[in-house]
Structure formats: structure tokens, C-alpha cells
Amino acid sequence: MPDGFRGQLLSGWGRAGATRADVQTPPDADAIVDLLSEADGRGIVARGLGRSYGDAAQCAGGTVVDTVRLAGAGAVDASGEVEVAAGTSLDTLVRHSVPDGWFLPVTPGTRQVTVGGAIASDVHGKNHHVDGGFCRHVTAMTIATPTGLRRVSHAQDGELFWATAGGMGLTGVVTSARLRMLEVDTDRMLVDTDRFVDLDGVMSAMEGGDDRYRYSVAWVDCSGPVRAKASRARGRPGVGRAVLTRGDHARAEDLPSRLRSAPSPPGRPRLGVPRCVPRGILNRASIAAFNEAWYRRAPAHREAEVQPMWRFFHPLDGVADWNRLYGRAGFLQYQFAVPPSSGDVVTAVVRELSARRIPSFLAVLKRFGPSSPGPLSFPIPGWTLALDVPLGAEGLAACLDRLDEMVAESNGRVYLAKDSRLRPDVLAVMYPRLAELSSVRRRVDPGGVVRSDLSRRLGLD
Ligand SMILES: Cc1cc2nc3c(=O)[nH]c(=O)nc-3n(C[C@H](O)[C@H](O)[C@H](O)COP(=O)(O)OP(=O)(O)OC[C@H]3O[C@@H](n4cnc5c(N)ncnc54)[C@H](O)[C@@H]3O)c2cc1C
Structure with a gap:
């Protein structure tokens, strides 16, 4: 670092591990x-x-x-494709496209991500089991590399395309992308909800019925052993009571006439979290109380509820800066995926967290369909579980190291877009195709200048 380097302090959404860098905002590719x-x-x-x-x-x-500054989108063309500048947020894109009946083919749990960030993490939504990851719907993209600008697609330099899809920004800077959108008739969803006393129940319902829905997600309570009779009857007390919501876009004819308006864009956040949140506001007791209230509120079984699309996909976007709730220490999210035959690892992870009394907000459980060809793209067919944990929880580091080993042993992996702590030796087991990524990077970046704190920490340089 040069003498006197000050730079800007940057951290991720978990608000921990900040470092300084010289931040540039270039106007164009x-x-x-x-x-x-x-x-x-x-x-x-x-x-x-x-x-x-x-x-x-x-x-x-x-x-x-x-x-x-790389912002803006063209019109969605007759084939449903749109060219978008990579710094455009998904929020901006849907405000532009939804009134014309075009929605995102894949959306993460927040619209506040850029198209470039969605490509670099090959983000997934609640529909991976049907539609795959985000990059499956990207038909072409332009990438700025140290050796020049390159336009790539599945057919044209597919190697660079797929190394960039999920490549965590390590092949260069995506400057724009062509995205295939999803046509929707309305901005409403038809949603079925079911409550389960433990993970075994919700996982067998997902295996048996997810294929009937485009979207499926279960919210799992990792707080403690389940005392319900149905769970005890299976042998030992279960863990992870859950609420499963599954749904599809409503067509106009599915709705009463008063709800049949043209699709409208999302509202702005109604709530915010102040800069200074009292220490310890999120602790074991408050998290357990929240999880309890949330479980009790859900119906045991409800069919075809009409829900606004924005509430269904992005409930957290209603509260600006909710990550401040974790206070100055920050938090981390642990997300892993394991093959379909390793559902027992999901249960073991929840059991381990609950036994070690590590407080965690509702975890999110989804099923993944086929992987994309990207060597660093996260989704593999099977299960994925994501959970938020406050930093500083006692025994957290050792517990997560143990979970990494369980995940790696079952041929699973953790999601790098959520990671801040994985060890390089474990990464190589989880992502066995790292050499393919390195070879593409050497070709487009022979000087090895494209790198991040994550790539250094994980030995990806
Ligand atoms: C509330 C919340 C919910 C989420 N839900 C999901 C979910 O359901 N599914 C899911 O998959 N993810 C989810 N995420 C994670 C999020 O979608 C990814 O981390 C995404 O990459 C963030 O995009 P960003 O624009 O903020 O990128 P940043 O966080 O700024 O960067 C992320 C990575 O993308 C790279 N990058 C960014 N822009 C470019 C570019 N133009 N060219 C090349 N590389 C680039 C960066 O170098 C970095 O490696 C969620 C995150 C939050 C906070």
C-alpha cells in the first residue's frame, strides 16, 4: 500500500471485515x-x-x-430480451419493465442488487428447480478485461461467459448484458402455504410436490428441538419446524375483476433502521421470540391465496438498511448446498446449531435443479439452506468449520456471495473445477490484476 493511502472503507452486507480501497466510478466501458x-x-x-x-x-x-454510472436499460424487444447496463439494479429494471408485463426470470431475495452482481454470483431464486440460475437467462454480455472489451455468449467464447457466470468478479468487469425476461399477466401471485412440525415433514413435502410450482421456499426455525407429538413419534425429537410457501404468477383470469389491473412497479421501503441500534437488541431470546411469533402466525394449510408479487419475492426490501439491526459487530450468512441424497446434512446442520445454542433467524430452505456450466457457480442439484447468525456468538467459528467439513464430505459447497470465512483447502474440495477458472483468468488477465479480498483469502490468485 503506498504511503498516505487512505481510500474508502468498504464492507459487505454483513458489515464486518471492512477494508480500504481507492473507489473509482468510471462513466463507461x-x-x-x-x-x-x-x-x-x-x-x-x-x-x-x-x-x-x-x-x-x-x-x-x-x-x-x-x-x-453504468446504468440504464433498453426496451424489452418482441422476443422478450433486453440489453441492460451492468450497474443497473434489478429494482430499476423491474420499474422499467413490469408495467409492460416483463418480470425477472430469476430474482434473489432482494431487488437491491445490480445486473453485474447478479451475474457474478449467478444468483438463484425460489425457482431454481424449474428455471435454473440467473445466467441461464443471460444470452450475451460485454466484459471489460485488462486485455480489452469482449462480447461473449454461450456460443461465442462460452468459456469466458461461464467463467464469469458465478465467477465473483474475477474475470473482469461486466459492463452490459442481454437478459431474457419472463412475461407476466399481473403483479399478483397465487400462493399455497403449509406449516410443518419439523424438517423431515417439510423436506418430504418439497420432494413430493415442488415440481407442481414455479416457486418454492421454506422458512425454517433453527432455534431448538421440536416438541410436537408427530415429531417425537418418529424416534427422537425433530428439529426445524417450518413454513412452506409455494406459488405461481396469477393470470388475469385467476383473479377477481377488482384485482385485474396492469402490473405495477414496487413501492419504496416504508420502514428504516436508525444508524445506532442499541447493543444486544438481537440476542437468543429476541430471535427465539420472533421465530415463535412468525410460526404461530402462519396458517396450518391455505390454498390459492392472492399475494402481491413484491411481498412474495422481496419481503425484506420493505425495510431499508435492516442489516443495521445486528449492531456494530455485524453478522454473517452461512449458505450451503448439498446433493439430493444428502438431505440428512441439512438436518444435521440445524441440529448442530440448535445444540450449540447459536442464535439464528429463520433459515431459508430451497431445492436446486441442474447446475450451470460455470466452474464457480454455486447451485448444484439438491438442497440449499441459508441462515443469518450474529457475529460474536459463542463457539461460532469452530461450529462453522465443522459444518464446512460436513458439507464438503457430502460433495456440497458453501456460497461465496455469502462467505467471509471459508478456508482455501476446503474451497478446493467444494469447487473441484478451480483450474478451469484459473486458465480463463490467465488468458484475459495475464498480469493477474483482477483480484479481491475474497480471492486473496481463498488463494484464488
Ligand atoms: C437481503 C438479501 C437477500 C439475498 N437473497 C439472495 C438469493 O435469494 N439468492 C442469491 O443467489 N443471492 C442472494 N443474495 C446475495 C446477492 O444476490 C449477491 O451477493 C449479489 O451478487 C449482490 O449483487 P451486488 O450488485 O450487490 O454486488 P456486490 O455485492 O457489490 O458484489 C458481489 C460480487 O459481484 C461482483 N460484481 C459486481 N458487479 C460486477 C460487474 N459489473 N462485473 C463483474 N463482477 C461484478 C463483485 O466483484 C463481487 O464479487 C441476497 C443478498 C441480500 C442482502
């Missing part, structure tokens, strides 16, 4: 190529809206390319 070709060993990496939880969009002592 050519200016980004200039920055990349001038970069040196201190490194350079792209940053979108900073919604990855850990250190993926940080570069200590180097340069961070904030893509905020």
Missing part, C-alpha cells in the same frame, strides 16, 4: 478498460450495490470499480 489495463499487483475488482455479505466486492489497498 472504455474508461473501465483503461483502469484495468493500468492496474497493478494491488488489484482491482468490480462492486455493485454491496449486497454480497462478505469480502467479495472489496480490494484492500487496491482499486474498486463502483459500477453505479
